[in-house]
Amino acid sequence: MMKDDKLNVQEPVEYDILVKIKKEDVHILNYLLEAEDNVMNIRSFEGEYLKVIATKDTVIDAIRLLENVRNLVDLEIVALKPNTGSAG
Secondary structure (H helix, E strand, C coil): CCHHHHCCCCCCCCEEEEEEEEEHHHHHHHHHHCCCCCEEEEEEEEEEEEEEEEEHHHHHHHHHHHHHHHCCCEEEEEEECCCCCCCC
């Protein structure tokens, strides 16, 4: 019989942060985020939302940084979800 605590459930390694932002403002966000090395990576638009990826170790810092740049760039964090392993 298998013990419940031995289930092979894998914790996500990365998270997707979906950000509502105007496409013309993404370059400004890029410049602002380059100052914080290895916190997150800007990927591409998923429909109307910009996909930003962060590791499980940096996701809280990434969210805080995005919230802090809202006074310089009009953006809204709309979702946080585990990354499925896709780089797109």
